[in-house]
Amino acid sequence: MTFKTLDDLTDTAGKRVLVRVDLNVPMENGRVTDTTRIDRVLPTIRELSGKGAKVILLAHFGRPKGERVADMSLAPVAPAVADLLGKPVAFADDCIGDVASAAVSAMENGSVLLLENTRFHKGEEKNDPAFAEALAANGDIYVNDAFSAAHRAHGSTEGIARLLPAYVGRTMQAELEALQSALGKPKRPVLAVVGGAKVSSKIDLLENLVSKVDMLVIGGGMANTFLAAKGVDVGKSLCEHDLADTAKRIMSAAETARCEIVLPVDAVVAREFKAGAENETVPLDAIPADTMILDVGSASIKTVRDKIEAAETLVWNGPLGAFEIEPFDKATVAAAQFAAQETRNGKLNSVAGGGDTVAALNHAGAASDFSYVSTAGGAFLEWLEGKELPGVKALED
Template sequence: MADWRPLDGVDVRGKRVLVRADLNVPLRDGRITDLTRIERLSPTIVELAGKGAKVIVLSHFDRPKGKVVPDMSLRPVAAALGAVLRRPTAFAADCIGPEAEAAVAAMAEGDILVLENTRFHPGEESNDPALAKAIAANGDIFVNDAFSAAHRAHATTEGLAHLLPAYAGRLMQAELAALEAALSHPKRPVGAIVGGSKVSTKLDLLTNLITKVDLLVIGGAMANTFLAAQGAELGKSLQEPALHDTARAIVESAATHGCRILLPSDFVVSETFAPNPPTETVPANAVPANAMALDVGPATTETIIAAVKELKTLIWNGPLGAFETPPFDTSTMRLAIAVAEATAGGLISVAGGGDTVAALRLAGVTDRLTYVSSAGGAFLEWMEGKTLPGVAALAPR
């Protein structure tokens, strides 16, 4: 049984339902450039409103640091939410106080209201009980649908859940179900692909994964640190000499847990990091002194793809190379397509992290994986084995 409660069977008709969303969308010149988070939130709101709830949406936006910053208002985001939902969406210029109370009091069954940026109040990020109580006064039920903010113990992610009957929204439910299927109860063999620039930023992740997965593929510049720790010549490639001992310890620990670590066998290198420079492919232990590794090579890519085909479950966080700069996107694009094809054949594939999502979008396969998480830090912390306050607070009481 899940240690969080879904919305199944909850009677919401006529109830004031506070929905914690993540409306922290990219905004440029007053226009939203990516509606993904709003679109993913809409099923929960549509369901609640359709069942007669008075839906009151809470969210943070940017980092106003407890002060009212007009450029960080949720007003334009509320308008975008209404456009996506194709129904009227009201807005209140505060999340507590007379304006919020009046807007909530005016609601009829099925209405939708967005309250102003919760981070305009310093008590949001400090999880002030007084702020949580003031917000809770306008609700009868709390629904957390912001997994991407669940790693923060804030007033509207953790505090509210202790003051009202608390449930996971449909986006939160889907995210938790996908992650539990990938790490808590996976079909084996299970593998993980971890990329990125530094071992230091993903040390907890690597340490946890080697106890959970059968195969760990390490790519990106972080693979350089592991190879250098084994004596490889890496030229000018980015790596972390101070973490060589740590890298060796991770490899040794993986062996004791029956986890195979797959490191690059070849690299695509260049003397300059720029779009489409002269490149060559070299063995991973012999990068020329004046060159740097910027992508894994074709032999490594083939090995990874072959390994993925043997898996039942795959978790992916981080690209294999500097995918934003061609031609160093080659391996990541080929892998993305291969993972999509394997998913069509039955692989359970779960991916997340900003760079990973961007790479999958670039490859055009976002909709072809089992689940692609829009959460950043929360996705990473879950994979690290950490307790997320916003999820723990949803446990049945």
């Protein structure tokens, strides 16, 4: 894949640059409570503004389903962007039509304008050509810096990219380069760590990874399904027993592809799921029938560390245990901190993503030392599943 980046964009002074960003941030009482997604797009906004472009931000917020919903307006987000950007950010009460056109016409070189929620129009999610044309009417150039929305073929992510000269922003560029280094042209051996509650939500992911990586660590509740498929009695643990055949199929595919699947060799079990619950570490053949697996034990942690140490590239999605509740966060924290250490020492290219993953790495204090941590959620997962992302495809040079 080849894309035009901001390095290819010259002579932007006075040009109207429509920048698709992800401002779908958490809000409470009309205030932004987590600015991570805003922080990610600041470099692109600053660079374009610094070159004299008229920077026009396109974004969605929530799921208003084509209707105007007052508490899904982007109006309260504009001041938060302005505070972090260190300069005023104007706001227009619509993203197309006379209101948007008038706001764009009033812009000066280097100024920044945020247009109202694109999903207030049904044409956005339908990728209606007329809606895309209405968006494009306010711009000379299109820049997509919202990888997190790139798995959707919407008017502001796919339709508009085919109507204007299209470029990738700095965050989108970093994301694509990180993913390319992790699965496109990685340094081997490649290790994937995949955890989470259910196999059913990650079948496509697992089936794609076994053909791409050299080692696959399976953790979290989903590991129980694989253990049960191998005949382990997992007691009262979260387990999708009806997916035993699916687990066996994935293990068979891995064997054919010469991908080593790494499952727990011991387990931390408890009789209740709560913080500080009485627990014990037991071998897999001694799991009491009235207990549930909530984490993996020290022997499994050592195995995971050994695999991380042997790897050149790590792709991580999902925790190894119930990390939200102590003491069942030990395996996730230990593995994450070791991966961070290997990355700091220049021995590992580590790329991670997915909602629970980001939370788990932050909990372990390891996120800042990973090579790249994606906040893209669904788009990150679909990329790992090997699916084509419409918003990325439309940007290919």
